[in-house]
Amino acid sequence: MSDLVKYTRDGEILIVTIDNPPVNALSPGVPQGIAAGIDQADSDDSVKAVVVIGAGRTFIAGADINEFGKITAGEKSHDIGLNPVLEKIEKCSKPVVMAIHGTAFGGGLETAMSGHYRVAAASAQIGQPEVKLGLIPGAGGTQRLPRLAGLAKALEMCVDGAPIKAAEALETGVVDEIIMGDLLEGAIAWARDIAGVDFRRTRDRNEKLPSPADAAPLIAAARDNARKKYRNMMAPLAAIDAIEGAVTLPFEDGLAAEQKLFVDCLFSAQSKSMIHVFFGEREVAKVPGVGKDTPSLPVRSVGVVGAGTMGGGIAISFLNARVPVLLKEVDRAALDRGVAAIRKNYANSVKRGRLTEAQVDERMSLLSPTLDYNRFNEVDLAIEAVFEGMDLKKKVFGQLDRVCRPGAILATNTSTLSIDEIASATSRPESVIGAHFFSPANVMKLLEVVRGAATSKEVINTCMQLAKKIGKVAVLAGNCRGFIGNRMFGPYRREAQFLVEEGASVEAVDQALYRWGMAMGPLATGDLAGLDVGWRIRKEFAHLDKPGVRQPIAEDRLCEMGRFGQKTGSGWYRYDEARNATPDETAAALVREWAIDAGIPQREIAEDEIVDRCVYALVNEGARILEEGFALRAVDIDIAYVLGYGFPAYRGGPMWFADTVGLKHVYERVLEFEQRHGELWAPAPLLAELAAEGKTFAGFARGKTKTA
Ligand code: 3H9
Numbered sequence: 001m002s003d004l005v006k007y008t009r010d011g012e013i014l015i016v017t018i019d020n021p022p023v024n025a026l027s028p029g030v031p032q033g034i035a036a037g038i039d040q041a042d043s044d045d046s047v048k049a050v051v052v053i054g055a056g057r058t059f060i061a062g063a064d065i066n067e068f069g070k071i072t073a074g075e076k077s078h079d080i081g082l083n084p085v086l087e088k089i090e091k092c093s094k095p096v097v098m099a100i101h102g103t104a105f106g107g108g109l110e111t112a113m114s115g116h117y118r119v120a121a122a123s124a125q126i127g128q129p130e131v132k133l134g135l136i137p138g139a140g141g142t143q144r145l146p147r148l149a150g151l152a153k154a155l156e157m158c159v160d161g162a163p164i165k166a167a168e169a170l171e172t173g174v175v176d177e178i179i180m181g182d183l184l185e186g187a188i189a190w191a192r193d194i195a196g197v198d199f200r201r202t203r204d205r206n207e208k209l210p211s212p213a214d215a216a217p218l219i220a221a222a223r224d225n226a227r228k229k230y231r232n233m234m235a236p237l238a239a240i241d242a243i244e245g246a247v248t249l250p251f252e253d254g255l256a257a258e259q260k261l262f263v264d265c266l267f268s269a270q271s272k273s274m275i276h277v278f279f280g281e282r283e284v285a286k287v288p289g290v291g292k293d294t295p296s297l298p299v300r301s302v303g304v305v306g307a308g309t310m311g312g313g314i315a316i317s318f319l320n321a322r323v324p325v326l327l328k329e330v331d332r333a334a335l336d337r338g339v340a341a342i343r344k345n346y347a348n349s350v351k352r353g354r355l356t357e358a359q360v361d362e363r364m365s366l367l368s369p370t371l372d373y374n375r376f377n378e379v380d381l382a383i384e385a386v387f388e389g390m391d392l393k394k395k396v397f398g399q400l401d402r403v404c405r406p407g408a409i410l411a412t413n414t415s416t417l418s419i420d421e422i423a424s425a426t427s428r429p430e431s432v433i434g435a436h437f438f439s440p441a442n443v444m445k446l447l448e449v450v451r452g453a454a455t456s457k458e459v460i461n462t463c464m465q466l467a468k469k470i471g472k473v474a475v476l477a478g479n480c481r482g483f484i485g486n487r488m489f490g491p492y493r494r495e496a497q498f499l500v501e502e503g504a505s506v507e508a509v510d511q512a513l514y515r516w517g518m519a520m521g522p523l524a525t526g527d528l529a530g531l532d533v534g535w536r537i538r539k540e541f542a543h544l545d546k547p548g549v550r551q552p553i554a555e556d557r558l559c560e561m562g563r564f565g566q567k568t569g570s571g572w573y574r575y576d577e578a579r580n581a582t583p584d585e586t587a588a589a590l591v592r593e594w595a596i597d598a599g600i601p602q603r604e605i606a607e608d609e610i611v612d613r614c615v616y617a618l619v620n621e622g623a624r625i626l627e628e629g630f631a632l633r634a635v636d637i638d639i640a641y642v643l644g645y646g647f648p649a650y651r652g653g654p655m656w657f658a659d660t661v662g663l664k665h666v667y668e669r670v671l672e673f674e675q676r677h678g679e680l681w682a683p684a685p686l687l688a689e690l691a692a693e694g695k696t697f698a699g700f701a702r703g704k705t706k707t708a
Contacts, residue, residue: 005033006055007040012048013191014041014094015184023061024054026107030064031085034111041094048195050096051187052089052115058102059124060111065133068266068275078263082107082139083255086114095199099187100124100175105163110137113144113174116199119190120166120175121183127163131235133278134271134650138262142242143203143254148174150208151215151247155222158239159230173208203251215247232517233650235265269660273652276698277642280635280653284475285464287632289457296462297409299469303328303379305396307338307369310413311385313441316342319363320442321470326368326375339369345442373403381466383435385413388536393417394425401426409459411435415486416537419452419479429454433463436483438644439529446644447472450483475640478630481541484640487625488654491617491680493534496522497552498677499610501595503602506572507583512610519646522614523572524581526555527565531572535559549680553598554591563587612669619658620670623684626655626700634659634697655697667691 004027006017016037018024034052041047054060063080070076089096089111098104098115104126112118112126120126128137128145136142137158146154149172157164169175179186210218219240226236238261245254265271302318303326304311315325319342329335346363349355368375376382382404384396393412400410410432412422423432434450447467451460460476467474477483482490499509500523510521526534535556545551558571565571566579573581596602622637631637638653651657658666667687674681690700 004029005037007037009047010188011192012046012195013188014044014047014050015188016050016052017055018052018060019055021056023058023103024056024108025061025064026080026082026111027064027067030060031080031082035085035088038088038092038096041092041096047094049094049191050092051099051184051191052096052111053099053184053187054102059098059100059104060108061103062106062108062129063138065275065278068133068135068271072267072272078266080107080138082110083259086111086139089114090116090201090203092116095191095194095197097187097191097194099179099183100126100166101183103127103163106130106137106141107139109174110139110141110144113148113202114140116201117190117194118169118175119177119179119183119187120169122166122178122180124166124169124175125163126166126169126174127161128158129161129163131159131161131230131233131239132274134233134235134268134274135265136235136239136242136258136262138259138266140255140258142239142258143246143251145174146243146246147202147205147208148172151210151218151243154243154246155218155240158243159222159226159236209247212248215244219244219247232648234268234270238262238265270650273656273660274649276635276652276656277639277649280639281473281643283633284473284636284639285468287460287464287476290461290464294457294461296465297380297407297458299323299380299409299462299466301326301379301381303376303382303404304385305382305400306385306387307335307341308385309341309439310437310441311383312338312341312345313439313443314383314385314413314437315367316345316442317437317470317472319366322363322366323470324366324368326370326379328370328373328376330371332371335369335371339367342367373399376400376403377405379404379408381409381411381462383411383413385437388414388416388533388540390417390421390540393422397422397425397432401428407431409433409462411463413437416482416541418481419450419455423452423454430456431459433459434477434479434483435463436485438485444644445471445473446485446640447474448477448483448485448640448644449474450477450479452479473639473643475636475643476632477636477640478628480625480628480630484622484625484631484637485644487630488618488621488637488641489645491621492614493522493526494552494680495613495617497555498550499605499613500591501552501554501598501600502605503595504605504610505583506588506591508605508607509610509614512607513614515607516611516615517648517651519648525646527571527573527575527581530564530567531555531559532564550678553594557590557594558587613673615654615657616666616670616673618654619666620681620684620687622655622658623687623690623697626697627684627686633701659696659698663687663691663696664694 004020008015041050096115097117098112101121101124104112109126128141130137153172166178222240230236242258242261245257301324304315305328307327307329315327318325346360382400419434423429433455436448438444438446449463464474496509506523510524513521563570566575569575574584625631634655638656641647641653642649670683
C-alpha cells in the first residue's frame with residue numbers, strides 16, 4: 001500500500017482514494033498506487049467495480065509539475081510512466097468509475113478518461129491546461145478526449161487550455177452523470193448499478209471521430225487560429241498535430257505520436273519558461289518576514305478616491321469580488337461619467353455572455369457613488385486613484401487621514417511617486433502602502449504592492465492576500481522611483497525613442513518587439529496609455545536629470561503639440577474614431593527633422609539591434625533593482641513583466657530570458673551599447689558580477705525588499 005493512495009471497500013466496490021495534498025498531483029507513487037488498486041480489483045473476484053476518487057479539495061490536478069524540471073535536467077527518464085498505468089486502468093476486467101470533484105486537469109483528466117465511466121460533482125471542472133505550461137497532454141489526452149467530446153471540443157480544450165464546468169462536460173460526453181449530494185456515495189451507487197454490465201474502453205469509442213477528410217478543414221482552421229492567437233508558441237500547434245493523429249492513426253500510433261510531441265515541448269525553452277511563470281506566480285506571494293503568522297486585517301469595504309479610468313477599474317475589481325465600494329469624485333459630472341463607464345463595462349460583459357443581468361445588478365448594488373468623504377470612516381481600505389502629482393496626492397492623503405478610522409489602510413495607486421512622501425501627509429505611515437493597478441485595472445492580473453519605510457507587516461500581508469481575493473497576483477516592490485515595473489519601463493521606452501531618433505521607423509521599432517513576442521510595441525503602448533502621462537512624470541522629475549546625458553526629445557515635443565496618443569487622435573501614430581492606428585507621416589517627418597537638428601546621426605537599424613536594445617535595457621535596469629533590493633527575487637520582476645507589461649510568458653520574463661540567453665552574452669552586448677551610446681548603458685554591477693561568475697539572476701537571492 002502506498003501512503004499516497006488508499007484502498008477501502010464498500011461491499012463489492014473497491015474504493016481507490018488518492019491522497020496527495022494539496023492538489024493530488026500525480027507525483028511518484030501516485031500512478032503506482034492507482035495501478036496497485038487496479039491489480040487488486042483484477043485479482044479479487046469479490047470486487048465487482050472500482051471507484052477512483054480524490055481526497056481533500058480535488059480530484060487529480062495533473063502531473064506533478066516539479067517532476068518536469070528533473071526530467072529536463074537529466075535526473076529522470078522522459079517517461080513519466082503514466083501511459084502504462086492508464087492502459088492498465090482501461091484494460092481492467094472490472095468497470096472503473098472516476099469520481100471527479102474540484103479540478104481534473106491535465107494528467108488528472110487523462111486518468112479520468114482511462115476509466116470506463118466518469119461522474120462529477122456539479123462544481124467540478126475538467127480541462128487540458130498543458131498549453132499554459134508550454135506542453136501538450138502527454139498521457140493520451142489528445143487521443144481520448146476527441147473520442148469522448150468530439151474533435152471540435154477536443155481541439156478547443158487542448159489548444160486554449162481553458163477548463164469546462166461539469167454541466168458542459170456532461171453535455172459533451174466527457175462525464176456520464178452529475179452527482180448531486182455526496183460524491184462518493186453517488187459514485188458507489190453508480191458503480192453498483194453498472195457492475196456486471198458490459199462496458200467500453202475509451203480507446204475503442206471511435207463513433208465521434210470524423211473521417212480524416214471531414215476532419216481536415218477543422219484542423220486547418222484550428223492551425224490558422226492558433227498561429228494568430230498564440231503567436232510564436234509551439235505547444236498549441238503541437239497539440240493540434242497530436243489531435244490530428246487521433247483521426248488519422250490507430251490509437252496506439254496516435255499515442256506514440258503524442259508522446260514524441262510532448263517530449264519535444266517538454267525540452268523546449270518555451271515550456272521551461274512557462275513553468276517558471278507558473279511557479280513564479282505562486283512564489284511572489286511568499287514574502288520573507290511576512291509569514292503565515294502575520295495577521296491580515298479584514299477588508300469588508302473599500303473607498304476609492306477618483307472615478308476616472310483607473311478608479312473605475314479598481315472599483316470593478318472589488319465589486320466583482322463582492323466587496324462594497326464607496327466611489328468618490330470631486331464633481332457631479334465626473335462622478336456620473338465614472339459610474340456610467342462602470343455600467344458600460346458591465347453591459348459589455350452581459351453582451352459577451354460573461355455575466356447575467358442579475359449578477360450585474362447585484363454588483364452595482366454594492367457601489368455607492370459619493371461627492372464627499374462623509375462615509376469614509378466606514379471603509380477598511382481607501383485607495384487613492386487621482387492624477388499623478390505629489391501635491392494632489394498629499395492633499396488627498398491628508399484628507400483620508402482625517403476621515404478614515406484608525407487602523408484603516410490608506411493605499412495609493414501611484415505608478416512612480418514616493419510612498420514615504422505621500423505617507424508623510426498622514427499621521428499613520430504604518431498604514432500607508434502603494435497598490436499600483438495596471439490599466440484596465442479590472443482586467444490586468446498584476447498588482448504591484450509597494451512598501452514604504454514604515455508600512456507594517458500586517459498591512460503588507462493584507463494587501464498581498466487581498467490581491468488573490470480580487471483575482472490578481474501581487475508582486476511586492478520597494479519604494480524607488482517607478483518601483484519595479486515603471487522603473488524598468490523607462491529605459492525600455494527610452495531606447496525605443498532613441499532608435500526612432502537614430503533612423504528606425506516607428507513601425508519598425510514596434511513591429512520588431514511585437515514579432516519578438518511583446519503584446520504591443522513600446523511606442524504604440526505609449527499612445528495607448530497617453531503620452532502625457534510620461535510627459536507629466538518627466539517634468540516632475542526633470543530636476544534629477546543628469547546634465548549632458550542624452551534624453552529622448554521627440555515624445556515631449558509631440559506632447560507639446562497636443563499629440564497625447566489615442567485619446568487625442570494622434571501621437572506616434574494617427575487614430576481613427578475606432579482608435580485604429582495608421583502610420584503617421586507627419587510625426588515621422590517631424591521626428592526626423594528634430595533628430596537631425598539635434599545632430600543625431602541617421603542610419604539603418606537592424607531588427608536584432610532594436611530588440612536587444614529595448615530588452616537588454618529592461619534587463620540592465622532589472623539587475624539594478626534586484627541588486628539594490630527593491631525586488632525580492634528575479635522572479636518578482638519576471639512576474640511583474642509577464643502579468644503587467646505584456647512580456648511573453650514563453651520567454652519567462654526579462655530576468656529569466658537573460659538567464660536563458662546567458663548573462664555573459666547579455667553583459668557583452670550591454671558593454672557594446674555602452675561604448676556606442678554612453679553612460680546610460682553602464683552595465684549594472686550585479687549583471688557584471690553574475691556574468692563573470694557564470695551565475696544566473698534566478699540563483700541570486702537577497703531575501704528582503706528594501707523599504708526606501
Ligand atoms: C500535465 O498534467 C501533463 C500531463 O499531460 C501528463 C504528462 C505525462 N504539480 O494554484 P494553487 C501546487 S501538466 C505540482 O495555489 P489553487 C502549487 O504550486 C499539469 N504542484 O491553488 C501550490 O504550491 P505552493 C496540468 C502543483 O487552489 C499548491 O499546489 N495541470 C500542481 O488556487 C496550491 O496551488 C495543471 O496545469 C501540479 N500539477 O488552484 C494544473 N498544481 O502552495 C496546475 C498546483 O507551494 N494547477 N500545485 O505554492 C492549477 O491550475 C491550480 O493549482 C489549481 C488549484 C486550479 C489546481
